């Protein structure tokens with residue numbers, strides 16, 4: 364089977380700046396793929412190349428096996444929703460949604476029917492005659508979505524479409540986007556720097572870092588098996604503890620955390636020589652905290668305790684002054700009566716750890 368959309372070794376230079384180094388990605392038909400990464404990591408540039416607003420310095424984009432690089436933007440049949448509301452302010456909501464259909468020469472009757480269907484899809488029935496200025500930010504983004512989907516494009520690109528909205532509205536529209544994706548089966552490429560948004564929406568996530576993709580996977584794969592330190596840090600919360608490599612074979616490592624504490628057979632990411640300084644990564648919820656001294660545990664001191672509703676975040680520092688956060692479910696006995704300055708012991712299963720070479 365031919366992959367639906369292929370991004371083949373895309374590179375983009377702006378003078379001396381290399382915005383995108385070598386981006387490779389295959390997207391399945393109907394998939395919801397998110398580009399996640401910090402500001403300046405090359406997400407938008409990649410999206411603009413897909414949309415045809417930018418031409419890559421190297422590489423190719425294939426849609427159903429055929430290059431689209433020489434197809435001008437307006438002929439690519441790719442819908443687009445941007446961060447800022449880009450509705451035509453002098454046109455009504457109905458006219459905004461009708462615009463791409465008029466351009467494509469649809470009949471008046473077909474346009475009326477389609478505008479009604481699209482506004483119903485985004486739950487704005489009866490808003491045809493409103494002006495965009497009379498609508499909230501969330502409503503305007505829904506109109507933009509209706510307009511982008513009106514001519515039934517096989518691919519929809521979204522560049523931080525919710526970043527101008529407050530948290531509650533953002534979550535509401537995230538829910539709507541999911542529903543619309545399921546209903547229309549359109550293939551979506553979505554750009555965000557918000558990991559929670561990426562996890563909520565996506566079938567798969569491509570994590571961008573400095574113009575390359577560090578890892579592509581489901582949210583669960585990225586969280587449970589991050590390929591790089593950057594992914595471990597960017598997706599979910601993580602603790603990093605400096606340690607020494609004792610031995611490694613077949614991508615697994617034994618490490619020493621000092622004080623006779625060794626951890627064996629942990630996934631090793633990257634390469635390092637024996638005795639090299641490496642880092643052990645743990646998720647805060649995979650660390651157990653005890654107020655009684657324990658064997659095979661790290662001694663730490665409590666620095667802060669934050670109540671977060673269903674869990675409590677305990678900030679500690681281990682002997683070498685490294686901060687280590689521990690997440691404990693609310694009501695767990697380990698945190699009853701816990702106070703700042705108290706000595707505690709931190710332990711974990713080797714299966715919860717990852718080692719990253721420097």
Ligand SMILES: Nc1ncnc2c1ncn2[C@@H]1O[C@H](COP(=O)(O)OP(=O)(O)OP(=O)(O)O)[C@@H](O)[C@H]1O
Nearest residue numbers: 377380382400401402403404405406407408409556
């Ligand atoms: N037109 C341009 N001219 C010069 N440099 C550019 C241009 N557009 C982007 N860049 C640079 O390319 C790099 C990647 O930018 P890009 O906008 O793709 O990142 P991003 O991950 O989408 O970030 P953001 O979330 O801030 O938009 C940045 O270093 C940026 O400064």
